[in-house]
Amino acid sequence: MNKIKAVFFDIDDTLYDSTLQTEMVRRNAIKAMIEAGLDIGEEDGLEALKDIVKEFGSNYQYHFDELLKKFGYDENPRIIAAGIVAYHTTKLAYLVPFADTIPTLLALRDKGYKLGIITDGVAVKQWEKLIRLGLQHFFHAVVISEEIKKEKPDIEIFRLAAERIGCKPEETAMVGDRLDKDILGANRAGMVTIQIVKGKYRGQMPKDKEEEPNYVISSLKEILRIFRSDNLAKSGF
Amino acid sequence: MNKIKAVFFDIDDTLYDSTLQTEMVRRNAIKAMIEAGLDIGEEDGLEALKDIVKEFGSNYQYHFDELLKKFGYDENPRIIAAGIVAYHTTKLAYLVPFADTIPTLLALRDKGYKLGIITDGVAVKQWEKLIRLGLQHFFHAVVISEEIKKEKPDIEIFRLAAERIGCKPEETAMVGDRLDKDILGANRAGMVTIQIVKGKYRGQMPKDKEEEPNYVISSLKEILRIFRSDNLAKSGF
Secondary structure, eight states: OOOOOEEEEOSBTTTBOHHHHHHHHHHHHHHHHHHTTOOSOHHHHHHHHHHHHHHHOTTOSOHHHHHHHHTTOOOOHHHHHHHHHHHHHHHHHTOOBOTTHHHHHHHHHHTTOEEEEEEOSOHHHHHHHHHHTTOTTSOSEEEEHHHHTOOTTOHHHHHHHHHHHTSOGGGEEEEESOIIIIIHHHHHHTOEEEEEOOGGGTTOOOSSGGGOOSEEESSTTHHHHHHHSHHHHHTTO | OOOOOEEEEOSBTTTBOHHHHHHHHHHHHHHHHHHTTOOSOHHHHHHHHHHHHHHHOTTOSOHHHHHHHHTTOOOOHHHHHHHHHHHHHHHHHTOOBOTTHHHHHHHHHHTTOEEEEEEOSOHHHHHHHHHHTTOTTSOSEEEEHHHHTOOTTOHHHHHHHHHHHTSOGGGEEEEESOIIIIIHHHHHHTOEEEEEOOGGGTTOOOSSGGGOOSEEESSTTHHHHHHHSHHHHHTTO
């Protein structure tokens, strides 16, 4: 194994708890709409909203309008606005890094590692997350699927990220929560792969050898232990 | 003059300082984009942004993209995101009622007046403002131009508002900052008109008799004095 010079991270459920954020955002939006006059049960509302997000995708603008339709309501800007306000307030409240995110990133930089982001999503939205998380200045390369028109696990997104940070893929590690996206793609590109067990994909199992990570961690700070371990020291870390 | 039973309010620059909000939002967004790498002067950026808002309208989604184009930059999601984050944070910070807004509304309700809103704009956005201002439960009728496809000074929006609140127009008063919108339309509808001298339209002069308000106030609490005055007491207040 080559000496690792750079570490790439996914954002959602890797640098912060996006699963918790999504749950709380939805629950608070439903509660606020009920408070504003939507006469439904909270759990019924949550179930319906989940179905709508599944049907229309998470970047659709009119989830709450669809929700009202589903429960037989006419357009109601007051109820929609109540949902939107709760949505934004809650989204911000949960857009905080995991407790060990910043300490780990700082420790890695102190040791001379380059840091990067490899993430799927809308470029401006992913940058908004980095800024709100206070992480916008930490990374030497930020690669977002929308900008390069390739999504994980496409091998190209990983190759390009390595190139941008000035390393060969095998000189880099990829840390992410999804076996079918982060680990599969980074394995194929020849990166060292580290699965972080967080969020809604925590129960997933590798479908085959290509989805098997080199390391499994439950918290970011464990990366430092991996990079110190005898095993890796021998192989050039 | 009939006995006044209901009082209508405009939102922007009447219930809160939207002129100050707009100025601060723009300034902080430009500052944040400069911090994120946009190499321009703050004042130049502000001027350019004002021109863009004038050209594309205030509800356009891509003001900051246009700004980058104007200064010869390629698409840059990081700089755009920095502007958007500052925009939202600052917008919220300044979405607070004038100091006497809530006390005045409460005093009017205590005296038995019905309260209403007559405002131009996108319905969900205007409701978002009322919710963020903490005013969503204060009004017996909220009439927004988008919902009824008429804008101030169209007489219909004022007539409909009176009807919805259960009064004749001449039994109501309209409080707003714009002579050419609030005062003109309410005068034509037969309402008692009160100009509040706030925000960017504070220097305006009535173009003709129809734009002349019955009363001019510089702060909402003065409404209470008007409604107590001899003059109005004699005429049935």
